Amino acid sequence: MYRHYQRLFAEAIRFALLAKCPDKPVRDVPIEQPPLVRLGDYSSPVAFQLVKLFPAPPPRIAQEIVALLNQTGVLGFESFEAKGPYVNARLNRAGLVIALIADQRPESDISHGKILVEHSSINPNKAAHIGHLRNAILGDTFVRLLRYAGREVDVQNYIDNTGVQVADVVVGFTHIEKKSRAEIEALAGRPRFDYYCWDLYARVSQWYEQDKANLQARLQTLHAIEDAASDTAAVADLISIAVLRRHLETMDRLDIEYDFLPRESEILHLHFWDAAFTKLKEALVLTFESEGKNRGCWVMRRAGTGQKSLTAEDTGNTENGEVSEEVSEEDQKVIVRSNGTVGYVGKDIAYHMWKFGLLGRDFGYRKFYLYPNHHDCWISTTEGEKDHPHFGDVAEIYNVIDARQSEAQNTVIEALRGLGHGEAADRYTHFSYEMVALTPRCAAELGYTLSEEDKARPYIEVSGRKGFGVKADDLLDQLIASAKKEVDSRHPQLGDDERLRIATQIAIGALRYFMLKYTKPSVIAFDFKEALSFEGETGPYAQYAVVRATSIFRKAGLDPETFCKDVASRISTGDLTNFLTGAEANEIWELWLASSKTAYVIDQCIATTEPAYLAKHVFQLAQLFNTFYHSHPILSEPDETRKQFLLATVFVVRRELI
């Protein structure tokens, strides 16, 4: 409702100005919220920008606009006034309250068509860590926002099961631990197999460093994996499948689900790349280098470097005397190596052509993971089941991938553009965010010994290769244990199962909120003290507000849903106006106004791909509610009509918080 009235106000000002000065229409009327409620609900500084149109000081202009607005009036608004140069507006409070109780929502103006969100995409060779949690939580929250706004969304988690990362763990099992396939299979069935791989992966990296000759094992293994019939390929497959299953379980603990898991192995085996390669060559997006550093490779000009390079000293093509139009080798991106194998970006280009339905090929599908709510998660296969949902071929895509990969993402976008699919490229959004790193203090707490250089840093990058990081399940376990201790002491009368259930919800709330409260460009310097906090600006703070609201209804013997159906009929508009008038009512009114903003905030989150705005909104709403809760005894309110009004306030805030 907030956005609805904001637009009405802007339109009203625009019309007023048009009437005053028809030959110079003002297109954009800025609307903001005044710093204090007593100044009004909306404010426009439009008068500042009109000084050139009307030779008068801004306060005069503001007064004139107010006079015009008051002449006609605006539906839903109570009054307008000029505060210095600002044009301020007050809503008809009772009107907004009635609309909110009825949960009226003006239509979202977000466009239609299916959206594909790709997130998580964790290499299936080790346990998920806090960096992956940020990714998955941002992605899952964004999916929920899109669905709230009425969009159809498919959630995909891309699995790179054929790269060096999986190969390295295979090397660990076969070369360091010298385990047989049967032994690895037995290990893979154990509870936290991904933890085992976490340690092994770090050992493999060390083993490579000890003797560079050990890297031969990686090459051999990579080569062996390519032959799908080989024993090595079977081992790689069982490892990646087992770790992938663990990742799904970890994310499932946080209520994060996926619809489809496309795997790199199918991109290769179903010849997605071959189809893409043909098109890329035809469109001259890829060119063959016959000499120089990249001799024998198929290359693409690096994304974002439209200009000629100034440092093209060794391109060797200045001898013909004309200004070179060639891009330097530094600006080339190798897509196909000289040995004929395709790199990661190439496979990603093929995958993205498939996403937009531009490849002319499809995956095979089979069911892979069943969620407790009976939702199926599908995985790619070469053959697959006949009866499967239709994936891909979507209108828009969002890739939740950290900022370090923006160059690779831009390359894929440029490839689409180069293929003549500019409209697809325009609907391709790299949902970029910064990494999660560890503070030196946190690293020390985990028992890592740091170099003097690292100790002086503000934060240190997590490294799966080094086994340096906080595992997702460990953090969640700690959060649950910490919450459980509190629940145990606060609610000893509850059964242990119930206490664990509550502790788990609190832990999930704390973790999800923690990952969302930071804006995307901010590096999260992870610290246990901050992450394990349940007080102040945290998830549990907001959850607690809902619990309080719920317990008011419980104590009153009311069901919130049935209560709200007819509460409006029990309070007259006159009573509402009465309760909402005067300086004392401003505090409650602020709560209603904030409640009206949810859909507006969510639209902002989607438009800017920034879920942190919603986290902030939730916290502010909870904060206002707690203040209200403290100063207004509700169940003991003697005036029955006023009590109904207070209960309605609790109901709406609770609904919006949830």
Added chain:
RNA sequence: GGGCCCGUAGCUCAAACGGAUAGAGCAUCGGAUUUCUAAUCCGACGGUUGCAGGUUCGAUUCCUGCCGGGCCUACCA
């Protein structure tokens, strides 16, 4: 060398298109509970928004140049 990002209170972070007195949380100190359970609330303390210019009626926000930090810049993924 080039590209992207960050720098705001002791700490961690906010501040929609440039707008009214730059806000929260944590920490510290002082208060509030026979109540809808205090994982709460109220108050105090805390700022030359890294530095210097520029644009503007107005700059934390936009532009330029410095300073400090991070990431990317592989025939890895």
